[in-house]
Amino acid sequence: MFTQTIHRDKISNRMGPPRTISTLVIILTAMTICVVSGWSVLTPRCLPPGRILRGIATGSAAAVAIVGAGAAAVVAIDGMAKDVDGRRAVAAIYEPPSGSMDDRVVLVTGGSSGLGLETVKRLAAAGATVVLTSRTEAKGRRAVEVANDHLLRRGKLPTRGAIHNIVLDLDDLSDVMLVPSRYEALGLNRDISVLVNNAGVMAIPRREVTVDGNERTFQSNHLGHFVLTSALFPYLSREGARIVTVSSSASYFAGPDGLDLDNINGERSYGAWPSYSSSKLANVLFTRELQRRADEAGLDWLAAATLHPGVVDTDLWRYVVGEERLARMKDGRDRLGSLALGATRLFAKTPEEGASTQVYLAATSDAVVKGAFYEEMSVKADLPWFAKDDAKAKALWDASEELGRVRFDLTAAAATVGGAVADVDFSADESSDASLVEDNDEDLE
Numbered sequence: 001m002f003t004q005t006i007h008r009d010k011i012s013n014r015m016g017p018p019r020t021i022s023t024l025v026i027i028l029t030a031m032t033i034c035v036v037s038g039w040s041v042l043t044p045r046c047l048p049p050g051r052i053l054r055g056i057a058t059g060s061a062a063a064v065a066i067v068g069a070g071a072a073a074v075v076a077i078d079g080m081a082k083d084v085d086g087r088r089a090v091a092a093i094y095e096p097p098s099g100s101m102d103d104r105v106v107l108v109t110g111g112s113s114g115l116g117l118e119t120v121k122r123l124a125a126a127g128a129t130v131v132l133t134s135r136t137e138a139k140g141r142r143a144v145e146v147a148n149d150h151l152l153r154r155g156k157l158p159t160r161g162a163i164h165n166i167v168l169d170l171d172d173l174s175d176v177m178l179v180p181s182r183y184e185a186l187g188l189n190r191d192i193s194v195l196v197n198n199a200g201v202m203a204i205p206r207r208e209v210t211v212d213g214n215e216r217t218f219q220s221n222h223l224g225h226f227v228l229t230s231a232l233f234p235y236l237s238r239e240g241a242r243i244v245t246v247s248s249s250a251s252y253f254a255g256p257d258g259l260d261l262d263n264i265n266g267e268r269s270y271g272a273w274p275s276y277s278s279s280k281l282a283n284v285l286f287t288r289e290l291q292r293r294a295d296e297a298g299l300d301w302l303a304a305a306t307l308h309p310g311v312v313d314t315d316l317w318r319y320v321v322g323e324e325r326l327a328r329m330k331d332g333r334d335r336l337g338s339l340a341l342g343a344t345r346l347f348a349k350t351p352e353e354g355a356s357t358q359v360y361l362a363a364t365s366d367a368v369v370k371g372a373f374y375e376e377m378s379v380k381a382d383l384p385w386f387a388k389d390d391a392k393a394k395a396l397w398d399a400s401e402e403l404g405r406v407r408f409d410l411t412a413a414a415a416t417v418g419g420a421v422a423d424v425d426f427s428a429d430e431s432s433d434a435s436l437v438e439d440n441d442e443d444l445e
C-alpha cells in the first residue's frame with residue numbers, strides 16, 4: 001500500500017543564473033539569430049545594395065519581434081520560478097527516499113530516453129523493480145545499461161529491485177497487446193504497483209498514419225496507452241496501484257471547443273501543434289474518465305493522475321526538426337540551431353527537474369488526488385473547462401474502445417501473475433492478436 005510508510009521526501013532546488021543575466025542572454029541570442037538569419041536568407045552572395053539593406057531591415061524587424069516575445073517569456077518564466085536570495089530557482093528535484101519503493105514494480109513507457117529514462121533511474125534508486133519499454137530491444141538494453149551505470153556512479157544500486165526492459169511500439173496495437181505476455185515472460189511474479197504512461201511524440205510536421213490506420217500523434221500519445229492500460233489492468237496490484245499519464249500544458253491550447261472527436265485522427269484537417277495539443281488533452285480526459293469508472297466500480301485501490309512536466313530539455317524536438325538536424329544542432333554543425341538550443345536551455349528544465357512530478361506521483365507517500373492534473377508536484381486547479389468536460393471524456397473512452405478494437409473492462413478479474421491468467425486471454429503466442437476485438441464485432445456497442 002502506498003500509505004503505509006511515512007517518510008520525509010527529499011526535494012532540492014537547482015539555482016538558475018540571476019534573472020537579469022538570463023534575460024539579457026536570451027534577448028541577445030534571439031537578436032543575433034534574427035539578424036544573422038535575416039542577413040543570410042535575404043542577402044546571399046553578390047547582391048545589389050538594395051537587397052542587402054532589405055536583409056538587414058528584415059533581420060532587425062524580426063529581432064525586435066523576437067525580443068518582445070523573449071521578454072514576455074522571461075517575465076512569464078520568472079513569474080513561475082521562485083526567488084531564492086535574489087537568484088532564480090529553476091525547479092525542484094524530487095527524490096524518493098532510498099528503500100521507499102522496495103517490493104514495488106513500476107512499468108514506464110518510453111523509458112529509453114528523456115523523462116522516461118530519468119524516471120526509471122530515480123524509481124530504481126528508491127528500490128523499485130522497474131520495467132522500461134522501448135521501441136527496439138537494442139534501445140532498451142542500452143537504457144538499462146545507462147540507468148545501472150548512473151546508479152553505480154551515485155552509489156545508489158537498488159536495494160531490492162532491478163531494471164528490466166521489454167519492447168513496445170504504441171503505433172502497432174497488436175504489439176501493444178503482447179506486452180502482458182512479455183511482462184509475464186520476465187518472471188517477476190509480481191503485480192504492477194505503478195504504470196507510468198510516459199512515451200510520446202510531438203508536433204510531427206505532416207500527418208502520418210500507423211499500421212492501424214490512426215494518425216500517429218493520436219495513437220502514440222493516447223490510443224496506444226489506452227489499449228496498453230486496458231491490457232495491463234488485470235496485472236495492477238489490488239493492494240494499491242497508480243496510473244500516471246504524462247500530459248502537457250499543450251492540452252490547454254486544444255480549444256476553443258475542446259477535443260474535436262470528429263477530427264480526432266486529423267481526418268478533416270491536420271496541424272502539427274493542434275494534433276499534439278489534442279492528444280495531450282486526450283491524456284487528461286482519459287485520466288478523468290478512468291478514475292470516474294474506477295470509483296463507480298468501487299475500485300478504491302486505484303489512483304489515476306496526469307501531469308505537465310514543464311518545458312524540459314529532452315530530445316522531443318527531434319519530431320519537429322528531424323533526428324538528423326537535432327544531432328547537428330547539438331554538436332554545433334548547425335550554428336543557428338545550436339544558438340537557439342542554447343537559448344532554450346537557459347530556461348528549460350533539465351530532465352532531472354522535469355521528471356520530478358511524475359516521479360513524485362509514482363512514489364510519494366502522500367495521497368495522490370484521484371483523477372487530478374498535477375504541475376510542479378501540486379494539483380493544478382485552474383484547468384480550462386474542456387479539460388473537465390466529463391461528457392467528452394466518456395465519448396473519448398467509447399471512441400478509443402472502437403478505434404483500439406478493445407473492450408476496457410475495469411471489473412475484469414485480476415491476473416494471477418506467474419501462474420494461470422484468470423478470465424483474461426493474453427496469449428503468450430507472439431504472433432497472435434486474438435484479444436483485439438474484431439472491427440465488425442457487434443458486441444462492441
Ligand SMILES: NC(=O)c1ccc[n+]([C@@H]2O[C@H](COP(=O)([O-])OP(=O)(O)OC[C@H]3O[C@@H](n4cnc5c(N)ncnc54)[C@H](OP(=O)(O)O)[C@@H]3O)[C@@H](O)[C@H]2O)c1
Nearest residue numbers: 110113114115135169170171198199200248311312314316
Ligand atoms: N520535453 C518537454 O518539454 C515535455 C513537455 C510536456 C510534456 N512532455 C511529455 O513528456 C513525455 C516524454 O517526452 P520526453 O520529453 O522525455 O521526450 P523523448 O526523450 O523524445 O522521449 C519520448 C519517448 O517516447 C518513446 N516513443 C515515441 N513514440 C513511441 C511509440 N510509438 N511507441 C513506443 N514508444 C514511443 C520514444 O522512443 P524512441 O526513442 O524509440 O523514439 C522515447 O523513449 C511525452 O509524453 C511528452 O509529450 C514533454
